[in-house]
Amino acid sequence: MAKESNTLNRAVYLALRDKHFYYVREMSRAAFSNKPLDFRMKNLGELMEHLKNAVKYARLALNGNNKDTEEFEFADFIDILKGSAEVAYTLLQHEKILSENEKLISKFSGVSDEDISQSEKLHSERAAEIMVGMNILIEKGKGRISDIQMSAKKNFSKGDKDRYERMYNMN
Secondary structure: OHHHHHHHOHHHHHHHHHHHHHHHHHHHHOOOOOOOHHHHHHHHHHHHHHHHHHHHHHHHHHOOOOOOHHHHHHHHHHHHHHHHHHHHHHHHHHHHHHHHOHHHHHHHHOOOHHHHHHHHHHHHHHHHHHHHHHHHHHHHHHHHHHHHHHHHHOOOOHHHHHHHHHHHHOO
């Protein structure tokens, strides 16, 4: 019964996967460095939420179509991006901790404010580099991703096409 439900909802799950991945692609293109830390953390948190949802719906769509290796690979690819975003977010959290606890860190470890600022900068740069790397992977893979998305939709019935479009365009 659950498998039948996933098969019936496959178009909906694919629409949700594609919609969340669209936001991931758009957000990964946005400038990341040179923005305030709270802004970067908020945006990266939203990006991670879209990645989490894209993975979830990609996996749900697979339950109804266990034969498509490309869709499995796409789901795994999204999951890899999610892991990268989580690493970048952890770096931003550490940057924030360093910023908020400069006096304690300086007093405890004997490092200078300059040392702490340098560490904050390194955390920020590594997070930005991860985001650039994610964008490269997404942009280089966009042709294949588009092919997988189109291939998944080519066997849709009219009802599936309607459900896909309605869900994809829903706010």
